[in-house]
Amino acid sequence: MASQEAVGPPPSKRWTQFYAALQLAIQRSAHKWTYKDFSECFPLWCEEQPNGAEGVFNTVSSFIETHIVTNTNKLFEQYDVQKNVDILHQVVTEARARRQRGETGDSGTGVDSWRADLQPRAAVRARTIPALERERDSLRARLAEMERENMELYEEVRENVAAQDRAEVKTAEIFAFFDEIYAKWRDLPLEDMQAWTLLTAETQSAVNPLP
Incomplete structure (x- = not known):
């Protein structure tokens, strides 16, 4: 073998x-x-x-x-x-x-020496509890790391939301300004302006005829 x-x-x-x-x-x-x-x-x-x-x-x-x-x-x-x-x-x-x-x-010759008064549950706990405690500490450390990462992500998202809100407010102000300009332009007397423009052009032609 x-x-x-x-x-x-x-x-x-x-x-x-x-x-x-x-x-x-x-x-x-x-x-x-x-x-x-x-x-x-x-x-x-x-x-x-x-x-x-x-x-x-x-x-x-x-x-x-x-x-x-x-x-x-x-x-x-x-x-x-x-x-x-x-x-x-x-x-x-x-x-x-x-x-x-x-x-x-x-x-006391060894940690695994058997004793008549040693209960099986106590022996199992002596072996498993330290391992479980190490696993618990590892999970706690991982949880703390995840919480820190979540807080960083939360702050980043909040800053992005605030920036988006500011951009939306600025965009609304620009559109309001355009609406105001359009409203004023729409209220202008376009027909009178066209007639005045035509009259001005004719008068200018009469005063300064083309050669």
Whole structure:
């Protein structure tokens, strides 16, 4: 197996025994279907070509065993099974050694030492509450940052609205000025002005005739 060939400490006794038992179980499973069972499925072929049939049977059995072993090893590598089993073996071995030495959880040898009076909920809280508090602080900091950004956006929007209001007021003043000019122009005596303009032009022509 690839994990057994990797450079590092030798595999634990627990892993060696587990892997050996697994290999034995795979072999028994792959060869549980005997040649007798195979010949009962293909009696005529096994009778006419016993050597060929037996060869095919052995090939199929070997393929099944190899296929199971290969896929099992892939799963072991994917989930790092040997490392976890070795860690479990180390934990169990250390716990047995402490028990033989008469050590208990009250000895203060480690933060994870078990105590008989330690309730599961208290142990869970000791692990989860600090993590939750860190997450809470992170969320509070993020919320404060978002509030600051929102205030900046609010001020920017308010300034834009005020500028738009000023522009609308200025535009209204300009349109009012144009309306006033148009009203005054409309009230002018246009016909009299045209007649006066024509009379002035004729008088000017009479006084200063064209050469």
